[in-house]
Amino acid sequence: MHKFLFLAGFLSILTNLSLAQNNKNMNFYDFTVTDINGNDLKMESFKGKYVLVVNVASECGYTKQYAQLQELYESHKDKLVVIGFPCNQFGGQEPGSESEILSFCKKNYGVSFPLAQKIEVKGSNQAPIYKWLTTQELEGKTEHPIKWNFHKFLISPNGKMIGSFSSGVNPIDDEILSLIK
Numbered sequence: 001m002h003k004f005l006f007l008a009g010f011l012s013i014l015t016n017l018s019l020a021q022n023n024k025n026m027n028f029y030d031f032t033v034t035d036i037n038g039n040d041l042k043m044e045s046f047k048g049k050y051v052l053v054v055n056v057a058s059e060c061g062y063t064k065q066y067a068q069l070q071e072l073y074e075s076h077k078d079k080l081v082v083i084g085f086p087c088n089q090f091g092g093q094e095p096g097s098e099s100e101i102l103s104f105c106k107k108n109y110g111v112s113f114p115l116a117q118k119i120e121v122k123g124s125n126q127a128p129i130y131k132w133l134t135t136q137e138l139e140g141k142t143e144h145p146i147k148w149n150f151h152k153f154l155i156s157p158n159g160k161m162i163g164s165f166s167s168g169v170n171p172i173d174d175e176i177l178s179l180i181k
Contacts, residue, residue, distance in 0.1 A: 027159035031129045036086070036098045036115040043129075043159075046081045050180050051155040052171065053133065055121045055146060056084040057094035058104045062150040066109035068171040073113040079157075080180055082113040082171075085130070087121050090149050094118060121146050133161070154179055 035041040073082040088094040105111035119127040133153050134144045144164040154163035
């Protein structure tokens, strides 16, 4: 019995190492998420463009950034995609269903950029794409802990992380715009 438990533990360690190695070799365009309508949203469909990934919430002090995200998306559509990831982990500020979130975003901000299903951006149920975005070992730059809603990640046209921006950085700030060439 002890040999079996040892072997099972050893296999578990090997599997986790293998998964970590596989994720380490991944880039942003290897991920597929579920969009707000329940369909696959393949990041590879955005190859060749910058991608701004943002964890969003409808009842946050930063919610007004939806307007700037939409403005950024419309003015740079030829070379940039914005993807919103609704998240309810910070102050319970995104309690709605996917249909309620979509309706709120369209009605109040005219959002036309892609939105994903509600996910977790930190913790034990962290979505794989956010695990990659926030972990230095996986994305290759530095650790990027998410402290609140509307944290932004800028991905280069070749799928590499080029910037992480706290909630207080406006989406149309020069800090972000200067990196979109």
